[in-house]
Amino acid sequence: MSKKDLIFKSALMLFTTRGFHDTPTSEIAKQAGVATGTLFHYFSTKEELINELYLECKSTLVDKVMEGVDPQWDLPTRMHKMYFNSVLWGVEYHDKFNFLQQFDNSPNISDLTREEGYNRIKSINWVFDEAREAGLIRKDHRDMLMELVYAFIISVVTQLIQTKPEPKERDELIDLSYSILMKAFS
Amino acid sequence: MSKKDLIFKSALMLFTTRGFHDTPTSEIAKQAGVATGTLFHYFSTKEELINELYLECKSTLVDKVMEGVDPQWDLPTRMHKMYFNSVLWGVEYHDKFNFLQQFDNSPNISDLTREEGYNRIKSINWVFDEAREAGLIRKDHRDMLMELVYAFIISVVTQLIQTKPEPKERDELIDLSYSILMKAFS
DNA sequence: TCACCATTCGACTGATTAGTCAATCATTTT
DNA sequence: AAAATGATTGACTAATCAGTCGAATGGTGA
The missing domain is CATH 1.10.10.60 (Homeodomain-like)
Incomplete structure (x- = not known):
């Protein structure tokens, strides 16, 4: 290293x-x-260190979420895979997950860095809009629904980190939470 | 003052x-x-200052959440009122809301203070146990629901602070998020 | 062999900070 | 009105920290 x-x-x-x-x-x-x-x-500077660290975390986040997602797949398949990847990222890299939770809104991260970080995860948000267009999730209040979906993911990750289930049970829980998510937001 | x-x-x-x-x-x-x-x-010490500040915030939180909640009401009515109050608290006292979000898990708050803070908001958490007893949610979902409710409240408050809607639309948004929440657990 | 440069080191510095303290000022008690 | 108690002040200190700098190291190409 x-x-x-x-x-x-x-x-x-x-x-x-x-x-x-x-x-x-x-x-x-x-x-x-x-x-x-x-x-x-x-x-x-120390500031530069934390800002670069922030971007590094965002990058590995988007890499993991997009890992193995084929653009050829139909929308529901891609969504499910990305949801699964998101939760797994939070569990596997929960040090980075924690870091982003703590510093995403901290004054130590500059506006420029935050903007750059937003650009890096843009591709994740696209699928959300696609899902709305396709009528898979309700159309009203786009931004709030997006926030709520992220809140949902965060609580699933937090729950998994606390209970530390075996991989098999863990995957079942993620799938269960996904079906709940789709039902609740449709 | x-x-x-x-x-x-x-x-x-x-x-x-x-x-x-x-x-x-x-x-x-x-x-x-x-x-x-x-x-x-x-x-x-400076530490003592932030710890006392923390407890002060927790106290006003529980006061606001329980405001106007009649113990005679049935459970769903009380839950809805408390959810509504929580979000309104976050909007009205968003300096305190921000403070608790930032420092609830910070190492600056001592274990003793955290425990005392937990005691002060205990009455809020009871309602989750009640919901479980009443069969409104599955028994093994109690912690998960709690996490999800808190995550939801945080994102709704954040959203409302950013968009600053009129009271009427604001209330609609709160109710929308509440209905999604309930749908997820029914 | 030598010149060059990126990398690495850690002692050092100037600036800042939490907390102290001895001295006033205000209010209440005797 | 004298004494006692508590509130308030801000200059001061010992410690800590971000960032510097000059020296040492090792690799590369001429």
Whole structure:
């Protein structure tokens, strides 16, 4: 693992457990096994570090959600796969999941970064609009419904992290929650 | 307004906009119009200040959610009223709403305070147990429903704060989200 | 061999911060 | 009116932190 990645990993862990301003750069460097000078060689400020970390998380999010999704598939199949991937991402990368939950609306992330982050996950939102057009979910109040769908996913992930079921039962729960989602939002 | 309340008010604003560790006590005192010594006369440490602030927020939360809820009403009526009150609380007191969202899981709040905060909102959680007893939801879904309700409330409040609709449309949106929520669990 | 540059190091600095303290000021009690 | 209690002040200090800098290292190509 490169020094840069070691710094990312260390910062991710420390920022989520101690918060941004209560995590000294010296501690990030120490946990990463590098000198502070090295940290500032890769990231000119602590702010830049957290902003890049934020984008890195958003990128792996969209990668995982889109993984194995064939554009040729019909809409319901793609939606189901993406929903499944979303929840699995939250469970498998729950350190990144936590980080995004904590810092998505934090003042440490610049407006520019937030905008760039929004661009990176745009492709996920497209399918939502497609589903509305196709009449799979109700048409009114687009933005609020989207928020509610995300809220739904977040609570499923939180629940799975707390109960830690076996893979088989876990997958069944995700499928169950998906059918509930589709029923509730149609 | 007492000096203590002025300090509370100033700290609430600064903690939510700048974060705990990026808010100097000197700045809290300045915005409150008092000397730093006065702040430390009322709160022996900065930690104590945020912990007391946390409990204060929890208390006004439970007051608002339970406002006008008659124990004589049947369960669905009470649940609907409480859901409505929760969202309205988030909109009306959105500084406190933001604060709790940011600091509910922050390491700055001590375990003792969190426990005390949990005690204060206990009466809200009872209604979930009641719903389970009454067979309104499946027994193993209690925690899941709770997570989902909280996640829903957060996204509805966030949405309402962003779009600032008229009271009539606002109430419609709250009811829409509530009906989706209920559909998910029926 | 040597020049070059990216990488790495960690001691160091200037700035900032939480909390102290000794001194007033205000109010109530005796 | 004297004494006591509590509220308020802000200059001060010891500690901490983000970011700097000059030196050391090692790889690459001429």
